[in-house]
Amino acid sequence: MTKPSSISLDNCSVGQLKTLLGLAARPEKAGGALPTQAADTAELSRLLTELCRGKGQSGDLLLATICEAGTSLDVLRGIKEFAKQLLADASTETQRNAATVLYHAAIASGVAHHRVYLSSSPLKARVPLYEDLAAALAGEPLGAVFRAAAENTELQEGEKRPV
Amino acid sequence: MTPAEAAEGRHQRGGSGALFPQTSWTLLADACGTDDASASARDEFLARYYKPVRAYLGAILRDPEETDELTQSFFERAVLSGRLLKAADRNKGSFRPFLKQALRNFVTDHLRRQPTGRIPMVHPDAGTRGWDAVTGGPQTVSAETEYHRAWVRNLLEIALVKVREACETKGQEQHFEMFCGRYLDESGEQPSWSDLGRPFGLDEKAARNRTETVARHFRLFLREMLAEETGSGRGADEEIAALLGLLS
Numbered sequence: 001m002t003k004p005s006s007i008s009l010d011n012c013s014v015g016q017l018k019t020l021l022g023l024a025a026r027p028e029k030a031g032g033a034l035p036t037q038a039a040d041t042a043e044l045s046r047l048l049t050e051l052c053r054g055k056g057q058s059g060d061l062l063l064a065t066i067c068e069a070g071t072s073l074d075v076l077r078g079i080k081e082f083a084k085q086l087l088a089d090a091s092t093e094t095q096r097n098a099a100t101v102l103y104h105a106a107i108a109s110g111v112a113h114h115r116v117y118l119s120s121s122p123l124k125a126r127v128p129l130y131e132d133l134a135a136a137l138a139g140e141p142l143g144a145v146f147r148a149a150a151e152n153t154e155l156q157e158g159e160k161r162p163v
Numbered sequence: 164m165t166p167a168e169a170a171e172g173r174h175q176r177g178g179s180g181a182l183f184p185q186t187s188w189t190l191l192a193d194a195c196g197t198d199d200a201s202a203s204a205r206d207e208f209l210a211r212y213y214k215p216v217r218a219y220l221g222a223i224l225r226d227p228e229e230t231d232e233l234t235q236s237f238f239e240r241a242v243l244s245g246r247l248l249k250a251a252d253r254n255k256g257s258f259r260p261f262l263k264q265a266l267r268n269f270v271t272d273h274l275r276r277q278p279t280g281r282i283p284m285v286h287p288d289a290g291t292r293g294w295d296a297v298t299g300g301p302q303t304v305s306a307e308t309e310y311h312r313a314w315v316r317n318l319l320e321i322a323l324v325k326v327r328e329a330c331e332t333k334g335q336e337q338h339f340e341m342f343c344g345r346y347l348d349e350s351g352e353q354p355s356w357s358d359l360g361r362p363f364g365l366d367e368k369a370a371r372n373r374t375e376t377v378a379r380h381f382r383l384f385l386r387e388m389l390a391e392e393t394g395s396g397r398g399a400d401e402e403i404a405a406l407l408g409l410l411s
Contacts, residue, residue: 006320006324007320007323007324007327008320009316009319009320009323009347010316011349012316012347012349012351013351014312014410015351016346016347016351017312017315017316017319017410018407018410019346020319020346020381021315021319021385021403021406021407021410022407023346023378023381023382023385024381024382024385024386024389024399024403025400025403025404025407035379035383039383131375131379132379134376135375135376135379135380135383136379136383138333138335138376138380139332139333139334139335151372
């Protein structure tokens with residue numbers, strides 16, 4: 001059976017239309033444009049490489065390292081601090097967003113792979129952003145990292161170990 | 164291509180980037196040209212606005228054949244002729260009320276041209292029953308309400324096609340099916356998360372997570388479309404609030 005190419009809402013009630021519109025009307029979560037920009041991982045990697053020029057790193061390598069479950073916490077801490085440097089060096093909004101995604105990705109990787117939260121800010125406050133990033137990056141290794149971090153509810157409930 | 168054909172073919176053309184590639188104002192300008200790109204813009208314009216236009220006219224005329232004819236006529240004589248473009252001024256507000264006002268003027272002119280006696284009133288705004296009096300009988304839903312509902316349906320359908328494409332690209336067809344089951348069921352009921360996940364062998368939490376993943380895609384796409392159309396994220400918020408307020 002072939003799948004119909006169009007989607008029709010002709011039979012949807014007004015209540016359902018309101019519910020669907022309401023999904024988009026929810027207040028903007030933390031992070032603003034980050035999920036939208038992060039969704040294009042090739043561009044994210046390119047921006048990070050651009051920021052890393054002269055620093056001996058590349059966007060692809062940084063992102064791959066973060067996504068690798070065997071990456072040590074020390075390396076993740078290093079990437080987190082490196083992201084802060086990149087953020088300070090960034091000259092455009094898109095570069096700042098790329099560096100910010102890298103920063104959050106390093107922290108999320110700590111939660112996802114080591115159950116250790118590499119930040120002093122409350123993890124709970126970051127979960128909405130991680131959820132948005134996980135949705136934007138669904139199907140990508142980096143999306144899985146954010147998803148795992150967002151769903152680590154036990155850690156959120158008191159097992160977190162701020163470092 | 165007729166307006167109806169363009170509307171039906173909308174979802175078959177192009178990828179996600181082909182839908183809402185530009186604002187309604189620029190699309191209108193492109194559609195009024197004469198080159199090959201204009202033909203594509205015309206099809207896109209028809210695809211975007213056929214349903215709201217037909218819904219508005221249909222609610223006033225209450226005659227399917229006459230509605231089809233006048234819908235066709237509106238696109239040919241008011242839009243593609245360039246008349247609408249000449250009157251367009253983005254600084255005066257959004258495209259949605261602008262198009263509705265153009266429709267109102269168009270149908271008023273049409274009704275004025277009708278033989279005496281057929282239409283009981285040609286100045287509907289001045290009457291106590293307004294547009295409900297145009298066909299001389301009570302109407303359950305006003306033309307404006309029909310227009311706004313069709314507009315919202317059209318907007319949401321375009322966003323959903325984009326979401327479905329994104330889900331297919333990411334191997335999330337099942338996620339999309341659950342989203343549809345949760346929000347688009349014709350019964351109007353929202354199944355529980357466990358009922359939603361059961362056919363897929365998923366527990367409540369997994370069903371919820373997967374559905375919410377698609378809800379986030381949907382939110383992003385819809386907001387991007389509206390931000391592009393209105394020029395800002397704040398404009399998107401205002402448009403969503405306006406559309407929610409107009410749905411009744």
